[in-house]
Amino acid sequence: MxxxxxxxxxxxxxxxxxxxxxxxxxxxxxxxxxxxxxxxxxxxxxxxxxxxxxxxxxxxxxxxxxxxxxxxxxxxxxxxxxxxxxxxxxxxxxxxxDWVRRYDHMQQHTGQHLLSQVCWEILGAETLSFNLGEEVASIELSIGQLSEADKKRIETRAAEIIFANRPIKIYEVEEEEIDRIPFRKKPVKSGLIRVVEIDEFDYSACGGTHVKQTGEIGLIKIIGEEKIRQHVRLFFICGWRVLKDYQKKEQILTQLASSLGTSIDQLQVTVNKLQSESKAWRKKCLKLREELNQYEAAKLMAEAQESVIDRTYFDRSLEEAKQLGLKIIHSGHFLVIFGVKGEGRDHLLLARSESIPVDLRQWLPWLREVFEGRGGGSDSLVEIALPGKQPLEEVVKEVKARIFEALSAHS
Ligand SMILES: [Zn+2]
CATH class of the missing domain: 2.40.30.130 (Elongation Factor Tu (Ef-tu); domain 3)
Structure with missing residues (x-):
């Protein structure tokens, strides 16, 4: 040694x-x-x-x-x-x-040779690069796009060659002999060239590891694509990876179907039905919310002892609170202070009627400093996000006191 x-x-x-x-x-x-x-x-x-x-x-x-x-x-x-x-x-x-890993690589790699030749045969697309990842392999093709029908044709043609169980031969030729071999891509290497031939179908100069017969590739399945530069990158799996993928997807479909109380065959119909139902419900909900806002706004205004109305909400979105606030300020002579409890962060909404001539933005620096609030808006409506460190009701109370004081000093 x-x-x-x-x-x-x-x-x-x-x-x-x-x-x-x-x-x-x-x-x-x-x-x-x-x-x-x-x-x-x-x-x-x-x-x-x-x-x-x-x-x-x-x-x-x-x-x-x-x-x-x-x-x-x-x-x-x-x-x-x-x-x-x-x-x-x-x-x-x-x-x-590690044989499991190696055999997986042999399946993916041989599958790549086959897939590349099929893409050439069907689309005239050259394979510009190949990558074998832990879960998915990919090739970059010299074409700008690919249709769903193209993908099906490619998969079907690949399966034909696989099921014919063609032998894969490996041999070496001298550099001078390369014109004799119909390479998919002419090798640039000098000296002895190692040829990997899928029997009379594909000829590649390659130093990698390959299976002996196309049947061992199992199946080639295209599972995605993306645009890369002016080209298409095709993602695919072969061999054992296809079985694992099928099992995973079947499990997902079975669970989905079961949770919706239907069969896999009826899944699409069921989901379509649910989607249109949910759309109708959403529409109905919005209408009810609108009606409710009318009543709520009227109630809040009737109960108001002064021109400032404050509330803290724990069960509605900022948007919903905003609609309510807008309804109030447009219907009377009011300044609303709404606290809206959210997940992680809270929100504060200040809004006023045209008839109350104060610029609500004047309190932003104070809100920022005292409550770590962030936000902004117009002179008549501001929205502030709060980190949710203090109880929201207390914040609303303090803000009300401060604004009330300023308004009283004015009048
Ligand atoms: Zn190879």
Whole structure:
């Protein structure tokens, strides 16, 4: 085993990538070429490895080497660094990759090749980039938009190729031979080119890990899209991810249907009905609220001993209180002070009739200073939000006293 300072001598030595030859190999033994450090972690360079290092849109494998967790595998400076949870001092090691994670990546990655070719075939869209995320994979397509019908056609065509269970062949060709291969995207690499061929359907130059037959992709489902620059980014899932997604969505639908007392098939009809009912109720409620406001305004004005009317409300919105206040000031000679209790914060509403010539904004600095109120408005109507630290009734009382005093001094 060499130490870090001897790394220079390793320049000629390249780690044998076992996953190039067999993507299904999960365990391996290897001589240790060097124990070094990378990104502040102990890192091993091996003679051979099954671990796929992050690259080409596919994240790195996880797993264990001699029972020590492999946190990340990075290819840099022409070497493959296995970043470890702690140091391993051995001449020879045994490695094992996290197979569930790897197989998931193989399904998504092979699915991407297939999907990209289908998008080319059906829409003439090139795949500009690929990203394999923890839950969703995506490709950026060289088109500006995509219809729902296009998506269905893409999914159906992909399923045809999957169900035909075509073999996926991996082989290498010399640089001079690349014109012989109908690549979807011509490789720019020199030397030996690794070709991943979905039997007579798609030819890609790729160093990633792939399944052996299209049937293993399971299904390709497009689950969303977004606009990116002038292009479309398509989000999709393959293999086990599709089953999990189906199960999750079925559970959501079943629960929704059950809580609405209907079946999944009748869900749309039921929701439409509920929506139109709720719309009608809202309309009715507004009308009743309007009528109630009339009565309430009349009652408050009849009971008023003076021109200032104050109330604190715990069960209505600021908007509702405002409608009531407006009704009062437009019907008589009044100044209203309404406190409205809210969630987290309270509100204070001051409004006056035209016939009371005071500028309500004059009390804003005082409200800000004493009650930490924030807000503003016109000379005849102001709204102030309060942090809700003091009992609202007390605030209303204090504000009333202050305004009353000012108005009395005036008259
Ligand atoms: Zn690939």
């Amino acid at each position: 060499e130490k870090l300072n001897n790394l220079v001598r390793l320049k000629e030595v390249e780690t044998k990538r076992l996953y190039y030859y067999d993507c299904y190999q999960q365990e391996f033994e290897s001589r240790v070429l060097a124990l070094t450090e990378y990104k502040g972690r102990p890192a091993l360079i091996l003679e051979a490895t099954c671990f796929y290092p992050e690259g080409g849109g596919q994240p790195s494998d996880y797993g264990e080497i001699d029972g020590v967790k492999v946190i990340e595998v990075i290819e840099a400076e022409g070497r493959i660094f296995h970043l470890l949870e702690r140091e391993i001092k051995a001449e020879k090691v045994k490695g094992k990759i």
